[in-house]
Amino acid sequence: MFELVCDRCGARHDASHYRLHCDRCSGLLDIEYDVAPTVEFRVLKDFGGLRRYAPMLPIGNAARLVSLGEGDTPVVSLPAVGAALGLGRLSAKLECCNPTGAFKDRGSAVEVTVLRELGIEAVADIAGGNTGVSLACYCARAGIRFIGFAYEDPRHPQLQAIAGTGAEMHRIEGDREACAAAMVDFCRDTGVLNLRYSRNAYFIEGQKTFAYEILEQLDALPDHVVVPVGNGSLLLGSWRGFRELLQDGRAATMPRLHAAQSAAFQPLVAALHGTHWRAEPRADTLAVGLRVSEPPRLDALVSACRESGGQAVAVSDNAVAHWQRRLAELEGLLVEPTAAAPLAAAEILARRGDIGSDEHVLVALTGSYKQPTSPRS
Numbered sequence: 001m002f003e004l005v006c007d008r009c010g011a012r013h014d015a016s017h018y019r020l021h022c023d024r025c026s027g028l029l030d031i032e033y034d035v036a037p038t039v040e041f042r043v044l045k046d047f048g049g050l051r052r053y054a055p056m057l058p059i060g061n062a063a064r065l066v067s068l069g070e071g072d073t074p075v076v077s078l079p080a081v082g083a084a085l086g087l088g089r090l091s092a093k094l095e096c097c098n099p100t101g102a103f104k105d106r107g108s109a110v111e112v113t114v115l116r117e118l119g120i121e122a123v124a125d126i127a128g129g130n131t132g133v134s135l136a137c138y139c140a141r142a143g144i145r146f147i148g149f150a151y152e153d154p155r156h157p158q159l160q161a162i163a164g165t166g167a168e169m170h171r172i173e174g175d176r177e178a179c180a181a182a183m184v185d186f187c188r189d190t191g192v193l194n195l196r197y198s199r200n201a202y203f204i205e206g207q208k209t210f211a212y213e214i215l216e217q218l219d220a221l222p223d224h225v226v227v228p229v230g231n232g233s234l235l236l237g238s239w240r241g242f243r244e245l246l247q248d249g250r251a252a253t254m255p256r257l258h259a260a261q262s263a264a265f266q267p268l269v270a271a272l273h274g275t276h277w278r279a280e281p282r283a284d285t286l287a288v289g290l291r292v293s294e295p296p297r298l299d300a301l302v303s304a305c306r307e308s309g310g311q312a313v314a315v316s317d318n319a320v321a322h323w324q325r326r327l328a329e330l331e332g333l334l335v336e337p338t339a340a341a342p343l344a345a346a347e348i349l350a351r352r353g354d355i356g357s358d359e360h361v362l363v364a365l366t367g368s369y370k371q372p373t374s375p376r377s
Helices: 049-056 079-085 104-117 130-142 157-164 176-190 201-217 233-247 267-273 298-308 317-331 337-352
Strands: 002-006 029-033 075-077 089-094 122-126 145-150 168-171 224-228 256-262 312-315 360-365
Touching: 029 201, 049 104, 049 201, 079 089, 079 317, 079 337, 089 201, 104 130, 104 201, 104 233, 122 130, 122 176, 130 145, 130 157, 145 157, 145 176, 157 168, 168 176, 201 233, 224 233, 224 337, 233 256, 233 298, 256 267, 256 298, 256 337, 267 298, 267 312, 312 337, 317 337, 337 360
Parallel strands: 089 360, 122 145, 145 168, 224 256, 224 360, 256 312
Antiparallel strands: 002 029, 075 089
């Protein structure tokens, strides 16, 4: 069993209905288990996806998990890219091998399972990228109606994929803020649940399995793990997962967790180093998953880096494009720009001496290659 605990005032709330905010102070909610979550780790081939981790997640029964076969993504060595970076031991966890092509599926599996368990029949959320595709697919699997709001060109391949699940799509003129405002009005008028995945704790809980799998797959945990950070669910999930492994004695150390952000969107870099930063008007980046100027759990992201001894690094679009291309040329791996950002960050961290040339570095390749957006007519 578990409760929802406010990250600001500590107030406790039951989990009998979907909550995003504390009733007392409107802070965000985290999940706290009555008993520390634990599960007997088994050989990977004996189990599939997230099901074996049900005792460590807010899911009552593994059989009820809404699953498309997410998880169990491979870890592969990157010797040629490692040599180009001056790193003797570089590995990648291929999160792009998840069912919808992105790490988001770990969070969607848990979040949508909870929605189904709570009897929720319809949800709405912004649906322009990997998250929208993942949520639409998992909602379709669960029999939950998904209503997506998007401001991008409807010919965008990801929007076409979302529509292909039977989701109800609303095209909004303007930007992300206009899209969010239209969604709020829609949910108020119709009673449909405003999901706001980036604010709920269930999505982050699903990302803990990234850490659990690394422990299972490697003879020893890596010295460093580098992940891209927009809203930061993978960084937070990894941090919480590794903390649990430390607490129950399954791991002796925690990898240093590093965040890769875009030079155009670097709120965590600024917060971690105490510098001033504000997004420029019309700021943009090739790494669309990093287009987040106000992550909802910024303080927790800072704690994840500091507690693990990690850093946050801002990378340029030129560096992202370079390592996206080099990853394909040297290793035959095709990923989206956001997924290449950790390689650009690793280059900076190695040059600064934050990563030693003989240390084991693991990067999260979070999303598969996507076709460019169709040109506007």
